[in-house]
Amino acid sequence: MTLIRKTVVILVIVSIILLLSLCQISNLIFMDNYLLLENQYASLKIEQVSGAIDGQLSSLSILCQDWAVWDNSYLFMADHNQEYLDSSLTESICSSLNLYTILLIDNNGEITAGRTYDQNRDVHISHSLSLLQHFDPESTILTATAAGGNIKGLLKLPQGTLLFSAHPILTSDGKGPAAGTLFMGRMLDKSLISKLTATTHIAFSISDYNAYQAGEDISIIKSKHGEDIICEVLDENILACHTLLKDIYYNPAAVLEVDLPRDIYQQAQASFNYFSYAIILVIILITGLIIILFNKLILNRVRLLSSKANEISCHQDLSIRMPVIGQDEVANLTHNINLMLDEIESAHHQLSASQQQYQQLFDSALSANYICTPDGNILLCNPSFLDLLGYRSFEEASLMSAWNLFHSANKNAILKKLQQERKITNSERIIYDNQGRPITILENITGIFNASGELIQIQGYMIDISERKQAEDKVKYLSFHDKLTGLNNRSYFEDRLERLNKVVHLPLSLVVIDVNGLKLINDALGHERGDELLIKVARVIKQSCRKDDITCRWGGDEYMLLFPSTSSAIASVICDRIKAAIEHIEIQGLQVSASFGMMTKDDPDQDIRDILRRAEEKMYRNKLLQHTSNRNAVITSLVRTLLSKSHETEEHTQRLKDMLAKMGKYMQMPESDIDELILLALLHDIGKITVPDSILNKNTQLTESEWEIIKKHSEIGYRIAKSSSEMAPVAEAILYHHECWNGTGYPLGLKGEAIPLHSRMLAIADAYDVMTQGRPYKDKLSIQEAVQELRNCSNLQFDPELVEIFISSQVFAHNEHCSDVIVSDHPA
Incomplete structure (x- = not known):
């Protein structure tokens, strides 16, 4: 891809990112504000409807108060006169006052008089039992009126949502005591909703809360129950707003829903579209102008540099220099390229000399050096390489594959690691000479890659470390083994003691063995015989113990045994076997014996160091008890040997x-x-x-x-x-x-x-x-x-x-x- 195309692609990508960023920012600024404005508008409409309903409650409260603070009503509650019923509680009273019910209730909660009217059927009906249960003397309504106050609000009835007002019945001058309670109720039905719609010019609906709860949209009410007003976008044209209407017990009674046209949102969408089109047009114009200027001021001069570079490459002439035009960055680049060509020309001459020196160093190096292809074809090697592998000439070595030096399974692993890390340093491996003999080497391998990252050559530097490896293995062996007896040493015992000191290995038995008379044998027969005794005792111990038992030489004439998952009874049997075998050992006719101390850890809370100390104490105590008999036996044995x-x-x-x-x-x-x-x-x-x-x-x-x-x-x-x-x-x-x-x-x-x-x-x-x-x-x-x-x-x-x-x-x-x-x- 040419530079101009890359520039165009970059500008297009930048423009698209800029456009998307501006659109996103604009969307966040414009649309979020418009949505907020839309929600505020919807909330206002809900509040207007709620205010209209509150107005109905207020008018109903005034009507109820007019009737309750009236001497006729007060006298009726006292004498139940028929005249009041005939003149005031006529059959048309409910329809004329647009009431669902009007009730006069005494202080005991009993209905003294009243009427209930079904406006849909235009008939008087009996009082609703669900309504009457709210008139208990201890109810909220009667408790409020008995205290001299009035109460209004909503009641949730099976027939629908009831707007009501209750007032204590007093004399016309507002004096008591209250003769009872006057209750007036007005159904929040379709006729009342239509009236309120005409008043507010807002179309709304009232749904029963239980019925609404069974609908699909109740999740909105439940998830946002703490909010007064909830707005839901139905589609791009309609915004539905909901709010709960609560009864006097603060329980949901009904759901008020207002559906509003989304005029504000549509206006915002149109404004955003116009703004986006303007941004796109501006970006296109700016991008085109940048491309024209970039091509004229920069790319034409870069093309000139490219043509000169091709000329140098084709002719392989490092003496060609590029023309410097202007004083800007491109001119500085051209000047620096000319300086670089000067350095390259000088370095080229130095490189030729260095290659000769490298070849001399390569050939005289003590390490075995080679260069091969990834397929294993040896391209170059030095005399040390030939000596190490036993070849007489490069021609003979080149007939083999470099991969024959290694296990074939290592080939893919080496190539994979070179591809990932470019080199392998201080790698220990085993190679094979031309006779198939293994040689341990320390090797550094470096991969040579072309411009596309393909491995084209492998350089290796090998040093024979067979003797050093053998010495290291010997040191490693001696770090955990006793050189004389071949048993594990004290360091190994300490390590295994910590590892086996776990619940899973209990019971854990420890045995301390001390060979009696070692010093005497060293003095009498020489240290070689003493060493022979220690070796024989170690052999007896090893043969008498089980495969998983730990046998160590603790130091001097002491041995330590560790029996995992072994009870004291089994450990005693093993000790008896070892003791009997030791007593059959003779060093130039001298009889040998040993003292034993054994302890077992059965409880996880026991300290393993305390167990070890007690085993040693037991051994020393046994050694003390056997001291005289052991010495007499040694003396007798010495004399018998001499005779x-x-x-x-x-x-x-x-x-x-x-x-x-x-x-x-x-x-x-x-x-x-x-x-x-x-x-x-x-x-x-x-x-x-x-x-x-x-x-x-x-x-x-x-x-x-x-x-x-x-x-x-x-x-x-x-x-x-x-x-x-x-x-x-x-x-x-x-x-x-x-x-x-x-x-x-x-x-x-x-x-x-x-x-x-x-x-x-x-x-x-x-x-x-x-x-x-x-x-x-x-x-x-x-x-x-x-x-x-x-x-x-x-x-x-x-x-x-x-x-x-x-x-x-x-x-x-x-x-x-x-x-x-x-x-x-x-x-x-």
């Missing part, structure tokens, strides 16, 4: 106990020290349980490295003993029992009495028993040879004084066969 893997025997241990006990008694030591010597005899080589069997039972000479391993057993034994309150008293004696009197021993090279007494005593007894009992790698000696060897090593390996005490304290010191040797070799 099973080394040359040590129970007989050797027992002999050491006996020799050290005799030696202690000989030295008059306290019983507590003797008990420690006995325990030392049992545990002095406990550190050897960590020494490999191949070294411990080797029959040939140990190498230097093997001997270094052996020498560490006293330090390990020390740590084992220190880990237990029962073994702690002999820990130092275990550590130093291989120290020598002359300072050449291990581990610290202590000398003389710096070596603990118990260690020195054990070293003598242990050496004597080894010499007299022999080992697989050493023959045994006789008692005399062993005693001599002890004395030979005095002041070197052993305490000389303790050597003699040892010899003197043992049973063989009293053996006659040996006594000569012992005594003769005793130093002076």
Whole structure:
């Protein structure tokens, strides 16, 4: 569409909008005011008719008063004389006064005299029962007249609407007391309506309210019941106005309706039409003038610019410039276009240089870059792209479709997102190299679109993040899992505890498990064996629990279990199963046990943290109760393990106990020290349980490295003993029992009495028993040879004084066969 056509269309649209706006505004201004004027006029007519009806009531009230304030009427109510009836209440009284009824009522509400006349049939009729019910002594009418006042208004009767007036019967000078009430009524019938129409020159009708209520138009009365006058447009020519006429009880009695011609509205409509035609004519003239001026002053110069632009486009000559005519905005536009052409010409030269630089950067980029069509045909790629996907050349890569890199289901999703957002940034996806191996990449994809918004090319930049993704997955796994055991960790437990702490998961059971003796095993067997214990316990827990149970390592040697929708009875069964399985675990012959604490949340009002705290307290209480038995079991297990893997025997241990006990008694030591010597005899080589069997039972000479391993057993034994309150008293004696009197021993090279007494005593007894009992790698000696060897090593390996005490304290010191040797070799 040309610019002139667009201008015409815009002006036409603007004109139409302006026309409609002016017409709407005019309509609101003129028509609404005229409608308001019309309604006011209609209301005035209704009020005129209502005033005429009120005039009838007033005239009737005056007539009633003339009759009521009259001595003859007053005397009649007293003596009921026939003369009054004959002279005043004649048969023609109703027709002559245009009355429906005239009644004289005493103060008790009884009809004393009166007449009722049907004007339509021109006959006298009996008094209406519906009328007589209004004359009760307590009625509104008689109550008003009894108080000395008069009353007028409307009454709704089955015969029609009755205009009435009632006045107390008084003397001619207006004095009382009232002898009764004079009631006059006039039917608001067709004859009266015709008379009022002739008087007011307004045609109207009176409808019975009940009959009107049954009609179609009663919704108007009901919906606007609060309004005095209601106007309804029947058609363009007739306006119907309604108002309610209420009786003396303020109830609707009749509906007054006036139909008026809509002269005011028709006059307004004609004025509005003339005004609209004038506006249309003015707008057409202005629009035409604007188009002529716009074409001459602006469009002709724009056409000149367009022709020059076509010339530049056809010749591809950026050196052509446009002529600048005038000094207005079009001239400024032409000047700016020439400046823009200067910039474009300069940018064109720069672009050529930039394209060369871009190609170099594209090829040398570390990211895998490619350009392809929406169908997947690869147009360009860099060496990194070829290396990533395993292709040797661009020609080989171009044979494949770029969509082969992705799952085929992703193609439409990628194209749709590019169409919507123009680019996809930091997208993680899996692609496949030429061997079909998956590669996790981080990719940015940019869509290139033509002027019509059609996707014509896709540029992609990919970075291999396979290793980073694996590391992230590992970190993510470790954030909720214990690295050692593979169970969920404390963070996961805290999260699941909050999620499961809901009514739907009750009863919710929590179990705390603490592995007994982990520190002892770490010290005795090393942390690798301790880790092995934790892994085995975790495996047992996992195998003993159900699929939906939460199993976590809380930290150290503690585990937490969470059983959703599990009662305490079922949780106890699971705990017993786990406990039994743990007791079958052995780490290098050491028996394992654990302490349990279990609590169940049954009530939603219970605090889950309090349940957890109580479960821990229960576990610690059970651990305390089992402390002694667990420690004894561990010690027994350690000793049994040591005996099973080394040359040590129970007989050797027992002999050491006996020799050290005799030696202690000989030295008059306290019983507590003797008990420690006995325990030392049992545990002095406990550190050897960590020494490999191949070294411990080797029959040939140990190498230097093997001997270094052996020498560490006293330090390990020390740590084992220190880990237990029962073994702690002999820990130092275990550590130093291989120290020598002359300072050449291990581990610290202590000398003389710096070596603990118990260690020195054990070293003598242990050496004597080894010499007299022999080992697989050493023959045994006789008692005399062993005693001599002890004395030979005095002041070197052993305490000389303790050597003699040892010899003197043992049973063989009293053996006659040996006594000569012992005594003769005793130093002076």
